[in-house]
Amino acid sequence: MASAYAKRREAKLAGTSETSESSTGAASSPAVPTGPSSDSSGGAGMSYARRRVAAVAAVARAFASPCPEARPDAPSSSSSTTLASFRLPKNSRVELSLNRLTARLAKSDFSSGIIEGDSAVPAFIEGSYFEIRIDEVVSNQDSGLVVGVTSAQPGRPEVTLKNIPESWVFGHNGQMTYRGTNPLDVGFKAISWKPQSLRIGDLVGICVNARDEVCLLHNSRIISKASQKVPSGSAVYAILELCGNTRAVSLIPSVRPPPSVWMSQASSTGQIGRLMSFVSKKLDTTGENFPDVCDQLCAAGFARPDVLSCIHAVSEQREESAIKIQSIVRSALVRMRGAISVVYKAAMAFGAAARAVAGKAAAASAAFLLEI
Numbered sequence: 001m002a003s004a005y006a007k008r009r010e011a012k013l014a015g016t017s018e019t020s021e022s023s024t025g026a027a028s029s030p031a032v033p034t035g036p037s038s039d040s041s042g043g044a045g046m047s048y049a050r051r052r053v054a055a056v057a058a059v060a061r062a063f064a065s066p067c068p069e070a071r072p073d074a075p076s077s078s079s080s081t082t083l084a085s086f087r088l089p090k091n092s093r094v095e096l097s098l099n100r101l102t103a104r105l106a107k108s109d110f111s112s113g114i115i116e117g118d119s120a121v122p123a124f125i126e127g128s129y130f131e132i133r134i135d136e137v138v139s140n141q142d143s144g145l146v147v148g149v150t151s152a153q154p155g156r157p158e159v160t161l162k163n164i165p166e167s168w169v170f171g172h173n174g175q176m177t178y179r180g181t182n183p184l185d186v187g188f189k190a191i192s193w194k195p196q197s198l199r200i201g202d203l204v205g206i207c208v209n210a211r212d213e214v215c216l217l218h219n220s221r222i223i224s225k226a227s228q229k230v231p232s233g234s235a236v237y238a239i240l241e242l243c244g245n246t247r248a249v250s251l252i253p254s255v256r257p258p259p260s261v262w263m264s265q266a267s268s269t270g271q272i273g274r275l276m277s278f279v280s281k282k283l284d285t286t287g288e289n290f291p292d293v294c295d296q297l298c299a300a301g302f303a304r305p306d307v308l309s310c311i312h313a314v315s316e317q318r319e320e321s322a323i324k325i326q327s328i329v330r331s332a333l334v335r336m337r338g339a340i341s342v343v344y345k346a347a348m349a350f351g352a353a354a355r356a357v358a359g360k361a362a363a364a365s366a367a368f369l370l371e372i
Contacts, residue, residue, distance in 0.1 A: 083117040083130050083238055084253055087154060094242060102135065103240075104248035114161065115249075116154040117238030122254060125272060125306045126265070127209035129257040130238050131217075134202045136248035143244035144195025146171035149206055149214060149236040161241055168214040168226045169239065170206075171195045176216075178228045191216075191224040196245045204249075207257050208236050210265055210272050220258035256305070262313030279310045 085100035094103050094113035103115045121128040132147065146161060148169030161169055167179045174194050178187040193216060198204070205217035214226035230236060242249065265272045275297070283293055297307045 083119050083121050083251070085118050086115050086251060087118045089114055089116060089156065101253065102248065102250045103242065104136065105242050112241055112243035115238075115240040115242065117251075118154070119237075120235040121149060121206075121208070121238055123235075124256055124309070125210070125275070125303070126257045126261045126309065127207050127215075128236055129205060129207040129255070129261070131203055131205040131252045131255050132240070132249045133252055134198050134200055134204065134246060134248075135250050137198055137200055137245045138247060139245065141196050141245035143173045144171060144198055145204065145246035145249070146195070146241035146243060147204055147206060147216075148177075148239055149208060149230070150239050151230060151234040151236055154237050161239065164239060167239060168228065168230070169241075170216040170224060170226075171241070172244075176224060176226055178226060180228075187227055189227050193218060193223045198246060203252070205257070206238070207261050209257075209261060215261070215264070217258065217260065220260055222260050222264055256309050259313035259316035262310060263317055275306065275310050276314065279307070279314050283311075283314060 086096055086103050087100070088094055088096060092113050092115070093106050093111065094115055095106050096103055100118070103113075105111075105113050117130065121130045128149075134145070146169050148167060148171075150164050150167040152164060152166050156164065161167065161177075162179070165179055165181050165183075168176070170176050170191060170193060173196065174191055176189045176191050179185065195204075203217075203219050205220075207215045207217060207222075208230050209215055212229040212232050214228075214230060215222050216224045240249065262272065262276060279293065279297065293311065294304065294307050298304050
């Protein structure tokens with residue numbers, strides 16, 4: 001069951017797709033369908049993707065009042081020059097749409113192709129994050145999309161991920177790969193994520209969280225983390241390889257990390273831990289009056305976008321907890337009903353057996369009395 005956050009956030013993705021499509025004009029590459037045709041080809045994945053991305057826009061509209069001036073030491077919400085589109089290294093086998101947001105393997109070469117981000121991945125209080133949508137897949141492949149980040153500047157001449165230093169990538173047929181500055185500094189780790197099973201409309205994200213851990217997300221859920229951390233304070237750049245079953249992807253620009261990133265760092269003693277603690281306490285004391293909570297925390301020095309994102313995360317966690325409790329209670333009631341039914345049937349069977357024994361005893365007594 002999709003959460004309310006998922007349903008709201010999906011609308012934003014659909015709106016972004018339509019805006020990008022209209023800006024390219026008639027000469028642009030064929031737009032990736034986002035209507036019913038995509039649902040029919042991609043199944044539940046596309047429906048989930050459209051449901052998932054409305055929260056930021058919806059809550060931002062609800063809290064559109066100006067934010068009180070924050071303290072100088074308040075956490076910043078994002079950097080000024082950030083990832084806005086794809087770029088291609090030399091000799092890449094990938095074609096870009098006119099708005100450079102959609103990348104597709106060239107029809108003449110369906111092997112693989114490298115894509116880079118044009119600028120650093122956007123940085124938020126939760127961490128640096130970018131997200132892509134799967135637009136085209138093929139079946140019967142034993143590998144799939146490779147996605148990750150590098151701390152090396154984009155624009156290098158290499159056309160394979162093996163030659164990109166300081167990189168953390170996930171994918172192929174289920175592995176995480178780390179490459180350091182030294183060519184011999186290479187690490188591998190098997191992961192449960194299998195990109196060859198991706199479907200149209202699935203959302204894949206990479207987050208470098210506040211602990212400098214590189215996290216892989218699939219449809220807003222953290223799937224895996226890299227073994228090696230990114231050097232603290234380093235800017236990171238998106239890198240992808242279209243291969244295996246994945247033939248086309250689209251970048252979702254300026255999207256914040258989903259609630260799962262917040263929740264994975266809830267025990268942090270830094271800004272994230274403080275903000276989540278403040279939000280939880282305020283929501284408990286104000287009866288989930290979101291505008292009041294937002295205004296109070298902004299007055300305390302937190303940036304409004306960070307507060308809104310944290311409120312999304314805490315609300316999502318509470319909603320999921322309520323759904324889990326309802327499911328547990330429902331399952332317990334079903335089991336109780338089943339147990340009661342078994343006991344009732346056993347009692348009925350015992351009663352029937354007792355009546356039969358009583359009947360036989362009565363008949364035997366009557367026969368004995370007649371003989372006397």
